[in-house]
Amino acid sequence: MIKKILRKNTGRDRFSSADQIYFIKRLSFLIKAGIPILESLNIIKSQTRSSRKSVLIDKVIGEISNGQSLSASMAKFPRSFSSLVVNFVKVGEASGFLAENLEYLAKELENKNKMKRKMQSALVYPAVIGVFTLTVVALLSGYIFPKILPIFKSMNLKLPFSTRALIFINDLVADKGQLLLIAVVLLIIVIILLYKKSVWFRRVLQGFTLKLPILGPVLKNYHSANFCRTLGLLLSGGMPLAKALNVASGSSANVLYHQFFREVSESFSNEGGKVSKYLGKHPALFSDISSSLIATSEIAGNLPETLLNLAEMHQEELEDKVRNLSSLIEPALMIFLGLLIGFVAVSMITPIYEVTQNIHR
Numbered sequence: 133m134i135k136k137i138l139r140k141n142t143g144r145d146r147f148s149s150a151d152q153i154y155f156i157k158r159l160s161f162l163i164k165a166g167i168p169i170l171e172s173l174n175i176i177k178s179q180t181r182s183s184r185k186s187v188l189i190d191k192v193i194g195e196i197s198n199g200q201s202l203s204a205s206m207a208k209f210p211r212s213f214s215s216l217v218v219n220f221v222k223v224g225e226a227s228g229f230l231a232e233n234l235e236y237l238a239k240e241l242e243n244k245n246k247m248k249r250k251m252q253s254a255l256v257y258p259a260v261i262g263v264f265t266l267t268v269v270a271l272l273s274g275y276i277f278p279k280i281l282p283i284f285k286s287m288n289l290k291l292p293f294s295t296r297a298l299i300f301i302n303d304l305v306a307d308k309g310q311l312l313l314i315a316v317v318l319l320i321i322v323i324i325l326l327y328k329k330s331v332w333f334r335r336v337l338q339g340f341t342l343k344l345p346i347l348g349p350v351l352k353n354y355h356s357a358n359f360c361r362t363l364g365l366l367l368s369g370g371m372p373l374a375k376a377l378n379v380a381s382g383s384s385a386n387v388l389y390h391q392f393f394r395e396v397s398e399s400f401s402n403e404g405g406k407v408s409k410y411l412g413k414h415p416a417l418f419s420d421i422s423s424s425l426i427a428t429s430e431i432a433g434n435l436p437e438t439l440l441n442l443a444e445m446h447q448e449e450l451e452d453k454v455r456n457l458s459s460l461i462e463p464a465l466m467i468f469l470g471l472l473i474g475f476v477a478v479s480m481i482t483p484i485y486e487v488t489q490n491i492h493r
Contacts, residue, residue, distance in 0.1 A: 137478055148214035149248075150379075153241050157258065160234035188212055216362055219379045223369040233369050240365045247357060247447050250454050261465040278302065280480065293311070294479040307362055342388070342416065346460060350453045355389045356418055357446035364439030374401045375434075392417060399493055406430050409438045422446075 146154065155176065161173035166413030172195060177189040188209065195205035203222035206213040217237065232370055281299065291299070305312065326333040344349045359380060366376035377400055381393030396410045408427035409419045429438030 140407065143291070147185070147188065149241065149245050152217060153188075153238050153245065156234050156238040156241070160231050160238060161228065163234065164231040169202070170196055173205075193472060202230075206477070212386060214389070215379055219366060219371060219375075220369050223366070223371050236368070237365065239359060243443075243447070244358065244361060246449060247354065253454075258461050258465060261469065265465075265469045265472060268469075280484070289304050292479070292482050294475060295483050298479040302410060331387055335391075339388055342386075350450065351386075352417070352419070353446045353450040355386050356382060357443045357450060358384060359389065359393065360422070360439045360446060361443035364436050364443060367436035368440065373407070390416060 143224055158176050158179075159169075159172055163169065167175070173189055173193050173196070177186055177193065180186045191209065192202075192205045195208060196202060200208075201222075202220050206221060207218045214337060220233055220237045221230065224230035281302065325339065328486040343353055352460060363376055367373065371379070374397065377393060377397035381390055381397055384390045384393065390412060392410075398408070399410065400435055401405070406427065408423050408430060411426060412420075412423040425442060426435065426439055429435045
């Protein structure tokens with residue numbers, strides 16, 4: 133019966149970032165209290181209300197019961213435990229400071245999540261305003277305008293350009309609306325598929341966003357903070373630099389950063405040298421101050437601490453830029469909203485005004 137349940141839930145083995153943090157925190161607390169890993173996992177499982185999470189923890193318990201280490205057991209479920217978590221646990225097991233490593237890991241993962249939420253929240257307001265704008269315009273041009281359109285067409289008036297443009301758009305939507313909708317949906321599907329399947333497409337698109345005047349610096353700070361925190365975290369846990377670079381490369385969702393970290397990892401493993409040397413060759417991805425501070429820390433021998441300090445610095449810059457981004461986007465969107473609605477309103481009001489003028493004459 134248990135085997136059937138495990139097989140049934142194979143496709144649902146997934147912990148969110150918040151689930152990972154909560155799981156790591158509880159496990160760290162229990163191990164620190166002197167409770168063996170298997171018993172700790174059983175306690176966590178008994179306190180878990182979600183059947184999906186309970187089944188996953190049960191699978192990890194099963195792996196450990198069969199002689200696997202905690203890190204090896206977690207590695208069997210990559211959708212639930214990231215490579216960063218697995219490798220950090222592995223380092224903790226090897227060093228004998230598993231509880232301390234888990235506690236530190238949970239704290240840093242919370243910082244990464246906080247940074248990610250700030251990025252997402254910065255994009256919520258523009259999205260809401262955009263949807264509102266499209267809804268208002270669709271209401272004016274799709275419901276109100278067609279009601280008065282026959283009046284304009286029945287009168288021999290020279291309509292202004294804005295009204296003629298609106299009539300053209302209205303007729304196009306009325307005649308070809310279904311085809312346009314299908315084309316838009318297909319275009320969105322193609323873009324999503326290309327983004328998921330084509331590395332080249334992701335590289336081009338993500339490279340373009342990094343060059344944008346306002347959004348680019350925000351994304352650059354986000355990816356730099358993510359890299360510095362991940363690499364600093366792994367080095368603080370005792371992982372060798374070459375391996376830490378390889379693991380850190382998998383922590384970035386941006387293809388340009390991911391490929392760069394992978395190349396640095398391979399070059400460092402084969403040729404050695406300084407990390408700062410590789411960072412300095414890519415000013416489009418990293419700021420000069422990052423390369424300089426990392427170069428200084430490599431000489432001083434405190435690279436992990438510097439990386440974590442750099443992560444904090446980039447995160448603070450990111451928060452400032454996100455606030456500035458919101459303050460810049462808000463008036464820009466309001467102006468755009470006003471112009472768009474004004475265009476539609478003027479397109480409808482101007483002919484009505486001309487009609488009333490002719491009536492009075």
